[in-house]
Each structure stands twice: as structure tokens, then as C-alpha cells.
Amino acid sequence: MTEITNFRGESSPQDTRDHTEASVDGLIVRVGERVREARQRRGIPRRVLSEMSGVSPRYLAQLEAGEGNISIGLLQRVAVALDHRIEWLVGEDDPWTSDAVRVADLFRVANADVQQAALRILNPEPxxxxxxxxxxxxxxxxxxxxxxxxxxxxxxxxxxxxxxxxxxxxxxxxxxxxxxxxxxxxxxxxxxxxxxxxxxxxxxxxxxxxxxxxxxxxxxxxxxxxxxxxxxxxxxxxxxxxxxxxxxxxxxxxxxxxxxxxxxxxxxxxxxxxxxxxxxxxxxxxxxxxxxxxxxxxxxxxxxxx
Structure with missing residues (x-):
């Protein structure tokens, strides 16, 4: 896209709007890909995820295809159903290669003793x-x-x-x-x-x-x-x-x-x-x-x- 500038060399409102729309489109695609991968990693059919989250199968299909501009409320339902944090679905860092996400996943399935030990290490007392x-x-x-x-x-x-x-x-x-x-x-x-x-x-x-x-x-x-x-x-x-x-x-x-x-x-x-x-x-x-x-x-x- 050719950038439109005013006489002082600054970006025009149209250019800003175009950039924002591209950013939003990228976010929608990224969220859809992560929802699909999270669902597949957990082995949950879309129909089952629909029942668990209360979001229709058609809407989920659009979401995973990067075509659904889902509301925050509905996305939170999907995140809960997938046992994921909503920020993992929308953040710029890849949750599947992030050490923080891997640690969080391990923490979630660990027993209470291991969780307490991890907390003591990660958040040591003075x-x-x-x-x-x-x-x-x-x-x-x-x-x-x-x-x-x-x-x-x-x-x-x-x-x-x-x-x-x-x-x-x-x-x-x-x-x-x-x-x-x-x-x-x-x-x-x-x-x-x-x-x-x-x-x-x-x-x-x-x-x-x-x-x-x-x-x-x-x-x-x-x-x-x-x-x-x-x-x-x-x-x-x-x-x-x-x-x-x-x-x-x-x-x-x-x-x-x-x-x-x-x-x-x-x-x-x-x-x-x-x-x-x-x-x-x-x-x-x-x-x-x-x-x-x-x-x-x-x-x-x-x-x-x-």
C-alpha cells in the first residue's frame, strides 16, 4: 500500500485507518488459528466445543477460518472451554513455543506439592x-x-x-x-x-x-x-x-x-x-x-x- 502523507510528511488519517484494519484482520486470523490448534491439541471436535462454550458451530467455523469478528465475551467462553487464558489466544507471542505457556500447562496438570514447590521457586519469600x-x-x-x-x-x-x-x-x-x-x-x-x-x-x-x-x-x-x-x-x-x-x-x-x-x-x-x-x-x-x-x-x- 502506498502511504498517503500530508504536506508535513505525516501519515494521513486514511493511512492510519488502513493500518488499523490490517492489524485487526491479522488479530482475527491469529485468534482463529490458535483456537483451532488449541481445540485439536485437546482432541475436541468443534461440535463438542460448541456445546461446552455455548458458541454455535457455524460461528466457531468462521472464527477458526479467520472470518469471524468474535466478541470478547464469546471468545472468553471459548477460552474457558479450551482451558486456556484468553490472552494466549490474542497475544503476539506464539503460545505453542512460549516457555511461559509450557510452564503454565505443566503447572496446571501438576499435583499440589509440585505446584507449591514451583511457587516457592518462582515467587521466593524475602x-x-x-x-x-x-x-x-x-x-x-x-x-x-x-x-x-x-x-x-x-x-x-x-x-x-x-x-x-x-x-x-x-x-x-x-x-x-x-x-x-x-x-x-x-x-x-x-x-x-x-x-x-x-x-x-x-x-x-x-x-x-x-x-x-x-x-x-x-x-x-x-x-x-x-x-x-x-x-x-x-x-x-x-x-x-x-x-x-x-x-x-x-x-x-x-x-x-x-x-x-x-x-x-x-x-x-x-x-x-x-x-x-x-x-x-x-x-x-x-x-x-x-x-x-x-x-x-x-x-x-x-x-x-x-
Missing amino acids: AEALRAKRVCLVGLRGAGKSTLGARLGAEMDAPFVELNAEIEEQSGMPVSEVMALYGQEGYRKLEAQAVSRVIATHETMILAVAGGIVAEPETYNTLLSHFHTIWLRASPAEHMERVRAQGDERPMAGNPEAMEQLKSILTSREALYGKALAQFDTSGLSEDEAFARLKDLVVDRGFLSA
């Missing part, structure tokens, strides 16, 4: 809501997680849980036996299950976890997402002395390189521990001093009043 009033203490053995965590729970009236105790309850055996029977991989699976269980069980809690959990990306990310995480750190020498003070000589027994190994572990995990929301160094502090600082940190950051 980080603070996910973390609720859960605090998780991370760090190597000897950092004070168990001692300070138990005191914090008692002081703040929050349940204190050691994740290894959860694993032992779940497995019915000590962690040492779990490791002996199932190895590191079996332990890590039980660890991940225990994390999921305490999240589902507690909105408010103090959790202490084993130092190596940070090396398991999926489990650690779950902790970071669902807990206000605090890294309790100390010097290698204090880590070692605190463990020995608990009566555990294993870190040094028969291993003259134990200290160097401990330093290496701390160095390798530093970036992972550093992902925690907060951290503080307990080196050189008495138990009371360390507890006072931990409590102040939790209160000041609002971790238990979220």
Missing part, C-alpha cells in the same frame, strides 16, 4: 522471612559453637540443637558409626536431611553444625538461606587447645603435623565461612566475654526478633 528467627553457628571444632549456642538458647528462650545429635537420632547410631558404616557420602546425605527437618520443625532456634558442612554446597546454601549464620572463629592454637581441654587428644595423637593441617583447613574454608551473615573472633576471650559479645551481636542484628 530472605528475612525465610530465615525467620533461626540462628546457625558455623566454624571449626573448638570455636565455641556448642557451649555458646547452648547458653544463647537458654538466655534467649530459643531451642538449641546440635545437628549431629539430630543425625544420631535419625540414624539410631553415633556419628562415628555412621561414618564407619556409610562413609562420608552417607553422612552428608543424613546431614542434609537433618537440616531440612530442623527448618521444617523450628521457626525459632539456635543450631550448631559440624565444621565441614560448608564444603557441601547445596546443604550450606540451604543454611545460608534459612538461617542467620554466624561464623565463630579462633586462632588455630586456641581451636586445638579447646578441643584438648574437652578431653579429646585425637587432633594431636600420633600426628606431629596436626597443627599445620588445622591451619590448612582454616585457610581453605575461610572464604566459605566468610559467606556467613556475621562473624566474630573468640580468640583470647573468656567464655563469659565471648557469650556477651555473641548475645550483643544477635540482639543488635535482630536475628531473633525478625
Whole structure:
């Protein structure tokens, strides 16, 4: 079509009307094609669709042929009968190749659990809501997680849980036996299950976890997402002395390189521990001093009043 312009080079009203009519014609054809394809995909004869929608077979035939200027009201009836959204029939994007439409179709036929899981992923809760009033203490053995965590729970009236105790309850055996029977991989699976269980069980809690959990990306990310995480750190020498003070000589027994190994572990995990929301160094502090600082940190950051 030759464009008609006025003396200022602008499109004329006639050209605008022609363009609008062409656009409307294109829309009618597109709607007809999509109604026909949707009906065929569902295996519905036109007669049945007519009965379901209340739109006459003749009108449906004209619509599918791109000849029927159907009203919005009637088109909505057809969309409902086809179990489609009306915008899928009139939108410019092809609904049969659109990821959004495919996801919607899969969502529609999924069971309730899958639908809820999809909604949580697609519309995640704010980080603070996910973390609720859960605090998780991370760090190597000897950092004070168990001692300070138990005191914090008692002081703040929050349940204190050691994740290894959860694993032992779940497995019915000590962690040492779990490791002996199932190895590191079996332990890590039980660890991940225990994390999921305490999240589902507690909105408010103090959790202490084993130092190596940070090396398991999926489990650690779950902790970071669902807990206000605090890294309790100390010097290698204090880590070692605190463990020995608990009566555990294993870190040094028969291993003259134990200290160097401990330093290496701390160095390798530093970036992972550093992902925690907060951290503080307990080196050189008495138990009371360390507890006072931990409590102040939790209160000041609002971790238990979220």
C-alpha cells in the first residue's frame, strides 16, 4: 500500500485507518488459528466445543477460518472451554513455543506439592522471612559453637540443637558409626536431611553444625538461606587447645603435623565461612566475654526478633 502523507510528511488519517484494519484482520486470523490448534491439541471436535462454550458451530467455523469478528465475551467462553487464558489466544507471542505457556500447562496438570514447590521457586519469600528467627553457628571444632549456642538458647528462650545429635537420632547410631558404616557420602546425605527437618520443625532456634558442612554446597546454601549464620572463629592454637581441654587428644595423637593441617583447613574454608551473615573472633576471650559479645551481636542484628 502506498502511504498517503500530508504536506508535513505525516501519515494521513486514511493511512492510519488502513493500518488499523490490517492489524485487526491479522488479530482475527491469529485468534482463529490458535483456537483451532488449541481445540485439536485437546482432541475436541468443534461440535463438542460448541456445546461446552455455548458458541454455535457455524460461528466457531468462521472464527477458526479467520472470518469471524468474535466478541470478547464469546471468545472468553471459548477460552474457558479450551482451558486456556484468553490472552494466549490474542497475544503476539506464539503460545505453542512460549516457555511461559509450557510452564503454565505443566503447572496446571501438576499435583499440589509440585505446584507449591514451583511457587516457592518462582515467587521466593524475602530472605528475612525465610530465615525467620533461626540462628546457625558455623566454624571449626573448638570455636565455641556448642557451649555458646547452648547458653544463647537458654538466655534467649530459643531451642538449641546440635545437628549431629539430630543425625544420631535419625540414624539410631553415633556419628562415628555412621561414618564407619556409610562413609562420608552417607553422612552428608543424613546431614542434609537433618537440616531440612530442623527448618521444617523450628521457626525459632539456635543450631550448631559440624565444621565441614560448608564444603557441601547445596546443604550450606540451604543454611545460608534459612538461617542467620554466624561464623565463630579462633586462632588455630586456641581451636586445638579447646578441643584438648574437652578431653579429646585425637587432633594431636600420633600426628606431629596436626597443627599445620588445622591451619590448612582454616585457610581453605575461610572464604566459605566468610559467606556467613556475621562473624566474630573468640580468640583470647573468656567464655563469659565471648557469650556477651555473641548475645550483643544477635540482639543488635535482630536475628531473633525478625
